[in-house]
Amino acid sequence: MSNKLTGSVVVIGGGISGMLSALDLANSGYYVYLVEKGPSIGGVMAQLDKTFPTNDCAM
Amino acid sequence: MNVDLCVGCGACAEKCPGKFDDTYNAGLIKRTAIYVEYPQAVPLKYGINPDVCLKLTKDKCGNCQDVCPANAIDYTQTEETITINAGSIIFSPGFTAFNPSKFDNYNYAGFPNVVTSMEFERILSATGPTMGHVTTFPGLPLKPKKKKDKLLAEKRKDPKKIAWFQCVGSRDINKCDNPYCSSVCCMYAVKEAIIAKEHAGGDLDCSIFYMDMRTPGKDFEKYYQNAKEKHGINFIRSKVHSVTQNPDTNDLDIRYVDEMGQIIDDTYDMIVLSVGLEISEETKDLAQKLGIDLTPGGFCKTGSFEPVTSSRDGIFVSGVFxxxxxxxxSVLDASAAASAAGDALSRARDTLTLELEKAKEINVAGERPRIGAFICDCGSNIKGVVDCEAVTQYARTLPYVEFADEAMYACSQDAQNKMVEYIKEKKLNRIVVAACTPKTHEPLFQETLSNAGLNKYLFEMTNIRNHNSWVHKNNPDIATQKAKDLVRMAVAKAALAEPLKEEKIDVNDSVVVIGGGLAGMASAKSLATQGYKTHIIEKKEKLGGEAHKLYKTAQGEDVQTHLDELIKEIEQNENITVHCNTSLESVDGFVGNFKSTLKTNGKELDLEYGVAVLATGAKAFVPDEYEYGKDDRIITSLDLDKMFKENDAGLDAINSAVFIQCVGSRQPDRPYCSRVCCTHSIDNAIELKERKPDMDVFIIYRDIRTYGEKELLYKKARELGVIFFRYDVDQKPEVSIKNDKLLIELIDHVLNQPIQIEADLLTLATAIVPRKDEKLANFFKVPLNDEGFFVEKHAKLGPAEFATDGVFLAGSGHYPKPVNEAITQGRASASRALTLLAKKDNLFTSGVVASADPLKCSECGVCVSICPYSAPGFMTDGRFEGKARVNAVLCKGCGLCVASCRSGALHLRGFDTSQIFSQIFALGEVV
Structure with missing residues (x-):
């Protein structure tokens, strides 16, 4: 392995998990490529109406 | 589609004739070939489905190009390959919902009123195809055109009885190959039933057919009990065999066997199939390309001690995959994966990110206000209703307005560039934008102000879209008048705006982790690896916490070997200082600037640090029933682990072993599920069976909660001959010792007969109870819930941090959790803390904070007691000793103190009384 590290991360998948990984990394000093197959990020959570157990709006 | 040019106006979709399934609405309706997934989509850019676009498939149409005002449509685009160099990969591809079409017994494909839970989710949603109205035949168009659809639509009704069938595509190797539990369906079914009743009214009859109710998450059990007791939802423990349809009414007839063995026939208007989560073939292929190992269920293989690390170096995983x-x-996984990916690249941190260059701020103090007003058309969103030109003309007549302009999209890049030019050219010193909502767009405009050298608080935004054009569509004249009123009010307020200063917060970049268990160590390890001095405070004499008492993880790893390795790593890490036998005596300060006194064996030490992680864990409940303590053969789960660890000779003498579940959990005095005990007992039962196959092993349980792939352990235990008996909480098993015989009596739920087991060993699966550390909670101003667990910032989106800035949370102090989840949350808390520590030189307070005028303060203390963030306090020295002062770092700008101050001493910057009154007076002005 070469000694040179690249300070960037590819996050594959723009659902709730991918988005938050990307935000955490970008906010702590790493360059992030967020790759999503679909036309927008948000994933399945954006399709949900409410979330348990607080019944908060998922959107 | 050229996404840089698309402004998301939607003109294209209005004219598009192509149609295909709207996957966002679970295929219940169609969408146009040029589309955005949903109105709130990010980015809000239209895309074309090339398979159904008439232009791309047949070279006909071209409507979208004709109507696009931004020239964004480009039919010549082709797929591009881009190569990216990266140090790590985080793979979070998610799941697909199980497709129940292949289940012929439920006939999802044939019966229109059998729907999936994903479809039902959209039916409940206000943005869904039925706008939240629960109706039968949800897949039919609202105004059907085909004759067949019209006939069905006549039978459409508001359902009176809905049933949910659990475990469709989960815990099933008979009809599909998914042996695992999907973990989420029990809870979402309960939620859907509650919300359906809310939407449809109280007389909607909701029944959930289930095998085990699995509600092992924080506050889930209470939610389930409330559903039963408060909302009147029926829970029926049965797997429904089949569904038939009444050909006249399309009602659904079901037949099932209840717990007493009776065959019951019933009729429902709708059936919701609670479909499980699956990893798609596409994801599995990609995983293979990436070279990472999968479990039998198709999920990523990870270890309990590195729970987000795949089998391939440098690739981390998170979410349902x-x-x-x-x-x-999934949120915890996300942060944990970020921490793991960052740990691997810590040397290269900050090498590829850029600092934003800031324009020098122009001093506008003492200048007469020169207001620039920008009126946005939002395509046809506003202009379709409001006469924007008239509003712009009107704005020019208002006091202090030097310049007003109308923009098709004020938020577009070219409009922003123009705004910068106008500010410079016209020497504008206050800006008003009348457009959409400041919630999404205020930061963008404020950045533009900063780029032009104006203080970003010299800005006022008014919403003439959501509050106006959208709600007064049928009254364009009144809407135009209202837009003028709103602009006049905004101008009046902006004229009084002052530049506000954001105070720099000094951040001490060392960290204190309280609790040296698995979660605390995982957190400290990541923080130290990324270069931060970290102190672990442990009250016991050594690191490791409760994990010292565990034998194996659910995945079969030996806990002690891994624990020893982790402790060694922690002790050898030069960025970590371990303080054992140490208590925390005091905490002062706030984010970035905490001060504490530690006490180690009577010796005190002062410590300054910027952030704290609370990882104080939980402990095993000491049973007060089932004759515990009266006989050596009655032990707890941890005692049994100890016997395994020590290879206790007594194990060989056991011929009959019994486990009783939920000892201290899921009952009125402790109404939560302890999450780990089902798996723990099943694991230990397997261990006993493997050591001595002819041993009789019984597990007496209420619901088996082996969520996720832990379900495979449950299956294995049954295959090995472990016998499961179920009991109800109001008919607990009875334990007695008669003539030195250890006897367990219970009512068998299948035979409905009392049975008696003679045991050589009785293991009580005891609850996990929190430490209820009120002193620590008060130190850091963080809340505890009724049971004594810490309350996180947000149940969904902030599970590893507190609402108090700079304080983070990990481990069983949050909620009981197994090894892998404790480590995940430890890493997650580190990642959240890192985002704050990384701002070391760049952390500022908001400008919108309260301030106190000491000359007017009457020292009544109302502000001090009313503030939820502890921002106001009394000055302790100087000329104004005893008067109130607001700590800008802690202030969130909510205004509670300002409204409650009886002396008028408190002011909220940016929302001063004079500004609010000026708006109100401007509203009252007759135009």
Whole structure:
């Protein structure tokens, strides 16, 4: 392995998990490529109406 | 589609004739070939489905190009390959919902009123195809055109009885190949039933057919009990065999066997199939390309001690792909994967990110206000209703307005560039934008102000879209008048705006982790690896916490070997200082600037630090029933682990072993599920069976909660001959010792007969109870819930941090959790803390904070007691000793103190009384 590290991360998948990984990394000093197959990020959570157990709006 | 040019106006979709399934609405309706997934989509850019676009398939149409005002449509685009160099990969591809079409017994494909839970989710949603109205035949168009559809639509009704069938595509190797539990369906079914009743009114009859109710998450059990007791939802423990349809009414007839063995026939208007989570073939292929190992269920293989690390170096995983899980666990996985990916690249941190260059701020103090007003058309969103030109003309007549302009999209890049030019050219010193909502767009405009050298608080935004054109569509004249009123009010307020200063917060970049268990050590390890001095405070004499008492993880790893390795790593890490036998005596300060006194064996030490992680864990409940303590043969789960660890000779003498579940859990005095005990007992039962196959092993349980792929352990235990008996909480098993015989009596739920087991060993699966550390909670101003667990910032989106800035949370102090989840949350808390520590030189307070005028303060203390963030306090020295002062770092700008101050001493910057009154007076002005 070469000694040179690249300070960037590819996050594959723009659902709730991918988005938050990307935000955490970008906010702590790493360059992030967020790759999503679909036309927008948000994933399945954006399709949900409410979330348990607080019944908060998922959107 | 050229996404840089698309402004998301939607003109194209209005004219598009192509149609295909709207996957966002679970295929219940169609969408146009040029589309955005949903109105709130990010980015809000239209895309074309090339398979159904008439232009791309047949070279006909071209409507969208004709009507696009931004020239964004480009039919010549082709797929591009881009190569990216990266140090790590985080793979979070998610799941697909199980497709129940192949289940002929439920006939999802044939019966229109059998729907999936995903479809039902959209039916409940206000943005869904029925706008939240629960109706039968949800897949039919609202105004059907085909004759067949019209006939069905006549039978459409508001359902009176809905049933949910659990475990469709989960825990099933008979009809599909998914042996695992999908972890989320029990809870979402309960939620859907509650919301359906809310939407449809109280007389809607909701029944959930289930095998085991699995509600092992934080506050889930209470939610389930409330559903039963408060909302009147029926829970029926049965797997429904089949569904038939009444050909006249399309009602659904079901037949099932209840717990007493009776065959019951019933009729429902709708049936919701609670479909499980699956990893798609596409994801499995990609995983293979990436070279990472999968579990039999198709999920990523990870270890309990590195729970987000794949089998391939440098690739980390999170979300459902890393075992079925709900939103908060996916959120924890996300941060944990970020921490792991960052740990691997810590030397290269800050090498590829850029600092934003800031324009020098122009001093506008003492200048007469020169207001620039920008009126946005939002395509046809506003202009379709409001006469924007008239509003712009009107704005020019208002006091202090030097310049007003109308923009098709004020938020577009070219409009922003123009705004910068106008500010410079016209020497504008206050800006008003009348457009959409400041919630999404205020930061963008404020950045533009900063780029032009204006203080970003010299800005006022008014919403003439959501509050106006959208709600007064049928009254364009009144809407135009209202837009003028709103602009006049905004101008009046902006004229009084002053530049506000954001105070720099000094951040001490060392960290204190309280609690040296697995979660605390995982957190400290990541923080130290990324270069931060970290102190672990442990009250016991050594690191490791409760994990010292565990034998194996659910995945079969030996806990002690891994624990020893981790402790060694922690002790050898030069960035970590371990303080054992140490208590925390005091905490002062706030984010970035905490001060504490530690006490180690009577010796005191002062410590300054910027952030704290609370990882104080939980402990095993000491049973007060089932004759515990009266006989050596009655032990707890941890005692049994100890016997395994020590290879206790007594194990060989056991011929009959019994486990009783939920000892201290899921009962009125402790109404939560302890999450780990089902798996723990099953694991230990397997261990006993493997050591001595002819041993009789019984597990007496209420619901088996082996969520995710832990279900495979449950299956294995049954295959090995472990016998499961179920009991109800109001008919607990009875334990007695008669003539030195250890006897367990219970009512068998299949035979409905009392049975008696003679045991050589009785293991009580005891609850996990929190430490209820009120002193620590008060130190850091963080809340505890009724049971004594810490309350996180947000149940879904902030599970590893507190609402108090700079304080983070990990481990069983949050909620009981197994080894892998404790480590995930430890890493997650580190990642959240890192985002704050990384701002070391760049952390500022908001400008919108309260301030106190000491000359007017009457020292009444109302502000001090009313503030939820502890921002106001009394000055302790100087000329104004005893008067109130607001700590800008802690202030969130909510205004509670300002409204409650009886002396008028408190002011909220940016929302001063004079500004609010000026708006109100401007509203009253007759135009």
């Amino acid at each position: 890393n075992n079925p899980k709900d939103i908060p666990e």
